[in-house]
Amino acid sequence: MIPQAQVAVIERLRSDILRLEGFASAREVLSAVDLGPLNGAFPNHTFPTAAVHEFISATAEEATAASGFLSGLLSLLMGNTGTVLWITGRTHVFPPALATFGLQPHRFLFLHLTHNKQALWAMEEALKSPALTAVVSELRDISFTESRRLQLAVEQSRVTGFIINRSPKAGTTACVSRWKISSLPSMPIDDLPGIGFPQWRVELLRIRNGKPGAWDVQWRNDRFTYPTESQPPVASDQQPFQQAS
Amino acid sequence: MVQRFVSIWLQYFATDWFSLHQPERKQRPFVLRLPSHGRMIVTAANAQAEQSGISKDMALADARALVPHLDVADDEPEKIQRVLAKLAEWCIRFTPYVALDPPDGLLLDVTGCAHLWGDEERYLSDIVQKISARGYGVRAALADTPGAAWAVARYAAQPGVVPPHQHVSALLPLPPQALRLEPAIAERLHKLGLHRIQQFINLPRASLRKRFGVPLLQQLDRATGQEWEMLVPIRPIEPYQERLPCLEPIVTATGIEIALRQLLETLCLRLQQEQKGMRTAVFKGYRVDGKTEYISIATSRASHQVLHLFKLFELKIASIEPGLGIELFALEAPVVEDLVPAQEKMWEVGGGLNDERLAELVDRLTTKIGSGAIHRYLPAEHYWPERSFTEATSLCEEPATAWRTDGQRPLYLLPVPERIEVTAPIPDYPPMLFRHREKVYKIVKADGPERIEQEWWLQQGQHRDYYRVEDEDGNRYWLFRLGHYHDEIFQWFLHGYFS
Numbered sequence: 001m002i003p004q005a006q007v008a009v010i011e012r013l014r015s016d017i018l019r020l021e022g023f024a025s026a027r028e029v030l031s032a033v034d035l036g037p038l039n040g041a042f043p044n045h046t047f048p049t050a051a052v053h054e055f056i057s058a059t060a061e062e063a064t065a066a067s068g069f070l071s072g073l074l075s076l077l078m079g080n081t082g083t084v085l086w087i088t089g090r091t092h093v094f095p096p097a098l099a100t101f102g103l104q105p106h107r108f109l110f111l112h113l114t115h116n117k118q119a120l121w122a123m124e125e126a127l128k129s130p131a132l133t134a135v136v137s138e139l140r141d142i143s144f145t146e147s148r149r150l151q152l153a154v155e156q157s158r159v160t161g162f163i164i165n166r167s168p169k170a171g172t173t174a175c176v177s178r179w180k181i182s183s184l185p186s187m188p189i190d191d192l193p194g195i196g197f198p199q200w201r202v203e204l205l206r207i208r209n210g211k212p213g214a215w216d217v218q219w220r221n222d223r224f225t226y227p228t229e230s231q232p233p234v235a236s237d238q239q240p241f242q243q244a245s
Numbered sequence: 246m247v248q249r250f251v252s253i254w255l256q257y258f259a260t261d262w263f264s265l266h267q268p269e270r271k272q273r274p275f276v277l278r279l280p281s282h283g284r285m286i287v288t289a290a291n292a293q294a295e296q297s298g299i300s301k302d303m304a305l306a307d308a309r310a311l312v313p314h315l316d317v318a319d320d321e322p323e324k325i326q327r328v329l330a331k332l333a334e335w336c337i338r339f340t341p342y343v344a345l346d347p348p349d350g351l352l353l354d355v356t357g358c359a360h361l362w363g364d365e366e367r368y369l370s371d372i373v374q375k376i377s378a379r380g381y382g383v384r385a386a387l388a389d390t391p392g393a394a395w396a397v398a399r400y401a402a403q404p405g406v407v408p409p410h411q412h413v414s415a416l417l418p419l420p421p422q423a424l425r426l427e428p429a430i431a432e433r434l435h436k437l438g439l440h441r442i443q444q445f446i447n448l449p450r451a452s453l454r455k456r457f458g459v460p461l462l463q464q465l466d467r468a469t470g471q472e473w474e475m476l477v478p479i480r481p482i483e484p485y486q487e488r489l490p491c492l493e494p495i496v497t498a499t500g501i502e503i504a505l506r507q508l509l510e511t512l513c514l515r516l517q518q519e520q521k522g523m524r525t526a527v528f529k530g531y532r533v534d535g536k537t538e539y540i541s542i543a544t545s546r547a548s549h550q551v552l553h554l555f556k557l558f559e560l561k562i563a564s565i566e567p568g569l570g571i572e573l574f575a576l577e578a579p580v581v582e583d584l585v586p587a588q589e590k591m592w593e594v595g596g597g598l599n600d601e602r603l604a605e606l607v608d609r610l611t612t613k614i615g616s617g618a619i620h621r622y623l624p625a626e627h628y629w630p631e632r633s634f635t636e637a638t639s640l641c642e643e644p645a646t647a648w649r650t651d652g653q654r655p656l657y658l659l660p661v662p663e664r665i666e667v668t669a670p671i672p673d674y675p676p677m678l679f680r681h682r683e684k685v686y687k688i689v690k691a692d693g694p695e696r697i698e699q700e701w702w703l704q705q706g707q708h709r710d711y712y713r714v715e716d717e718d719g720n721r722y723w724l725f726r727l728g729h730y731h732d733e734i735f736q737w738f739l740h741g742y743f744s
Binding site: 060061063064065067068069071081082083085091092093094095096097098099100104105106107108109110111112113118121122125126129130131132182183184185186193194195198199200219 | 597598600601602603605606607609610613614618619620621622623624630633634637643644648649650653654655656657658659660689690691692713714715718719720721741742743744
């Protein structure tokens with residue numbers, strides 16, 4: 001049994017280590033993204049901004065689900081003044097649809113690049129610019145070295161980066177987290193027939209200094225709602241993840 | 246030292262300019278016209294037309310009555326004045342001090358210039374010869390005052406050089422309008438029988454002022470040189486250009502970078518002082534073997550930030566081939582815009598579209614990737630999905646209308662709808678299953694149809710009936726049927742993915 005005095009010391013040391021690793025403490029983050037039950041999974045109970053997050057999505061359906069969840073996240077991140085650069089590859093984002101996620105589509109810059117190398121260069125360049133709130137990039141693949149360059153760029157500028165990784169076999173990366181979003185049957189509205197509110201299975205496969213988990217998340221009336229509490233991550237066919245750094 | 250002035254009179258300037266490309270117009274009566282109070286007025290007539298009795302300010306109908314086969318063109322007064330300003334700039338070869346004398350003349354302060362041509366006679370004949378070689382009829386005179394030169398150029402029988410201190414005697418036989426008087430005053434002088442300047446130049450000044458007002462005395466004093474006349478010289482626009490010659494030919498990338506940085510610093514300092522910023526810039530390297538290497542950049546908003554512009558050039562420096570060496574560097578800014586410095590904020594409020602750093606990022610991306618890759622969209626008032634947004638022209642352009650949120654739209658839209666095969670139970674019902682790229686999707690839930698008609702004033706074609714469908718796994722799609730169900734040919738398409 002650890003004495004009460006030492007608990008406080010350990011707690012302080014832990015937060016010091018997190019700060020040295022580049023995570024902002026909850027007090028430092030002015031516009032904390034509140035994700036309800038998901039908050040418990042993150043270090044300091046705060047969604048890590050100024051970091052690069054990776055979304056695994058091999059198929060177009062998974063990429064769309066990831067973009068939907070991402071759009072919800074962005075609406076929390078952007079506020080009224082933010083700007084986002086969205087690098088699209090094989091798929092084309094339909095700007096008017098972003099408005100249904102409470103976003104202002106004219107605050108988005110879209111960059112259409114089909115070459116993975118160009119997209120990586122553009123993403124790194126954009127992540128260095130503090131004028132942006134976030135950078136979203138659809139990539140065909142990313143290596144460990146490339147992802148580390150992105151992480152270094154982010155630490156200077158405090159921009160949040162999101163990678164939609166379309167590679168069917170995603171390797172190890174230096175990204176702070178790895179997510180997998182898949183669609184769930186939509187929730188009917190008042191038992192009416194037809195399609196209801198979009199619902200996703202959000203799997204946080206890996207998070208540095210946090211606890212992975214899986215949740216059901218809905219987008220309802222311009223905000224996230226959580227029909228169920230945290231569950232253990234489903235057994236996936238993904239390879240085991242080792243600590244990146 | 247006696248001051249000397251040249252007055253150049255381009256007698257038929259406007260018609261001559263219109264005749265430059267059609268020389269045959271000089272041989273026949275030719276006039277310019279402009280509408281005025283519901284009729285056409287002659288604004289300029291060439292020598293042939295004037296011989297036939299046509300004069301300026303005559304109604305075009307009257308002129309046509311005099312000369313039935315009159316050649317007529319629409320006058321462009323602003324353009325003519327621009328041509329005159331160009332000609333004035335060209336005249337800087339004769340003297341650094343050239344003033345415009347609208348509508349059809351130039352005044353040159355040539356004090357101390359004529360001896361370079363030998364003497365004043367040769368100087369003046371050179372001016373006349375060079376200008377008439379450009380296709381303009383010209384009369385020019387050289388005298389001690391601008392007023393005297395003006396009068397002699399227009400009203401003397403033989404305009405030419407008036408020797409120093411003799412300008413008053415040259416004025417004496419000329420009519421009163423040679424003093425640049427209002428037509429009303431000149432007419433009154435004629436009515437009183439004062440047809441020549443010598444008849445009234447020695448009259449008591451008090452009575453002249455009483456009868457004709459102060460302007461007559463002022464113009465008289467200006468012509469005789471008793472009152473100083475100020476000419477406003479034209480100032481040619483200095484191009485935004487800097488040059489850097491090198492003692493020894495430069496071959497290394499570092500050397501090129503140093504040269505570029507130095508040129509940028511001098512040019513940006515000048516731009517900053519004039520509150521301007523460059524939109525495009527060209528960096529040239531003149532090689533020893535006579536070839537020119539150049540790289541160019543463009544910015545999305547005017548900038549005079551050395552660091553930012555250098556970064557843009559830096560991406561392209563590798564494409565310069567120095568060969569045996571570059572001996573001269575030049576930096577030009579062909580397109581320059583006003584740049585009013587914005588007030589700096591006390592604290593930074595996160596980004597926004599007006600952020601300078603965002604514009605700099607866009608510049609870097611477009612320099613490397615090309616201007617066609619980056620897009621920003623604004624809402625457009627169309628229901629047809631492909632037309633429901635337009636491209637913004639600038640970073641700061643705000644949407645004129647709100648984004649529509651009433652209809653559910655897919656997050657990913659296929660650039661071209663893809664054909665699918667569909668099984669539907671009853672006409673106008675949503676499909677039960679569809680096949681796309683050899684994969685069968687079984688539909689569980691569906692919404693629709695939502696009919697979107699073609700805008701016939703933009704494009705002809707059939708309407709689309711859109712369905713939102715959800716398959717067994719919970720993936721959602723946007724399908725549509727082109728055309729009516731009972732038509733002979735109708736097709737189903739997949740158009741987008743919902744999140």
